[in-house]
Amino acid sequence: MTSPDPLLSRFDPLPRILAFDDFDRGICGWTQLVGNYEDSLDSMLPGYAQHTSPMLSSLSHWDAGSHGSMDGTYALKLATRPVKGARTASLKRLTFRHAGPIRVEFYATFKPEATEMRLSETDVRSVGFLFDLQSGDQTTNGERVMPHLRFLNAQDGEHIQKWQYKDRTTSVVPLGTENKTVSHDHLMNEDWIDLAGGAQKLCYNEIPTKVNWHYFRFDFDLAEMKALAFQCNDRHFDVSGFAPIRMKAMRNLWCMLNFAAFVETDTDKRAFLYLDSVCLSGAL
Template identity: 70%
Template sequence: MRRAIREADPKLSRYDPLPRIISFDDFDRGMCGWTQLVGNYEISLDQMLPGYAQHTHAQLSTLPNWDFGSHGGVDGSYALKLATRARRGAQNVTLKRLTFRKPGPIRMECYFTFKPEATELQLMETDVRSFGFLYDLQVGDRAGAGGERVMPHLRFLNAQDGKHLQKWQFKRKTTEIKPIGNVGKTISHYHLADSDWEDLPGGEQKLCYNEIPTKINWHYLRFDFDLSTMQATGFQVNDRTFDLATFDCIRIPAMKNLWCMLNLCFFAETDTDKRTFAYLDSVCLSGDF
């Protein structure tokens, strides 16, 4: 019965969720809880790490362009748009902040696309450096001092220094964890730094990228993770399923106020002095608990 109801809904039937849908974010309905990743600070915003200070809020967009008007989403008018600043290496991040009620399997599915800002009449296929996503997770408070904060990261490295690379990468190292302010309550680390990324074995993939800079094509993505073991269990993009045998996550000691955290983030990065745009048509997060 549950499957029949889901398959009767055109918006849900393009996904393969686990039995319990935790959230289904169709951006034709609004922001759906997605927000800006603001860095930690105490007393003054100037204490925020520079990586976070560059972030801005995602926006709803009809994917407008100068030559044929608006593109729209997969089956509606709006998508969630994430835009970097027009500076080589600039990044931006959007996230949804949740907690989990039982550690078990979860699945994130989405339809995404990315492109540079169409400021020139040429293809610009190497102007986007990367598009990616991550979970930011922490065990429940019963884990005590031995608990971990676990952050699985994956990015599609499209290009770097003008070279078209087109491969998936992961990381298991973060930057130095630094105290923020002098009260002793706040620390921070910029885990999206452009360092310590490792190639996912067999992770080369050529994504559909249209022939002029205003066109886009939507891509399907699925990432499976088990909160009970804190291990990734599956990764698919379009027709490709990737081997995660060597994949691992950033793992750091649990922080004192983040118990049962279940955050989901998407990010984009530009490789030139023009803005990169990443778009999400919809995002489905489901679990088996």
């Protein structure tokens, strides 16, 4: 049924489409990843306090006007602050009705802010995505599970270009005085593990204002809470050794199905991640 639709035919969804976000239609429920807090905003962990809100963008630039999105005008833009090591993250918050296979597919591109007349191909540190999941409330030994993947583009000016995952997070710390809210910074730059065979060279065009769109796909089983497949452009990666972050279920996050994207800068200039469209689908 998707093949006659030019917007959906670029994807290979599972039988039920749970969400299809084309940002020419608006922001589609995406929001800033705000850190937890209680009593005061000052209780938010610093890693989250630096995050900014996503925005709709026509990919304007100084030398030729606007790129536009892949097939329209607007993409969702994530922009870091102009400080080396800064990151930002945005997400869509959902819950699931069936614990089975899910698939997320999206088209995206990334670049630094074009403040210099040089290629700047090592100015973006990384771009990545994650699911934040929790089993249903009737599950025995419920878990919160967080599969993370990032493309480490550069570190301290060195062009690296490889995929990594994360199987641990920082310590969970209580916030406030009511014993209801906790937080942990699962996007810290530490503890990333190289994905087996994960080296990949992506398309990065010849001047800092040009972009090329990339295809990403990640499959995950909500029943067994394990990765099934990962693809970027023409590459299919082995996820048999992939491990997500796992922790004890939290008391108010049952059936959570959040999907997030993030970007980090490696220099004192803003790094941008643009999402053209996102398709989340499930087996039933």
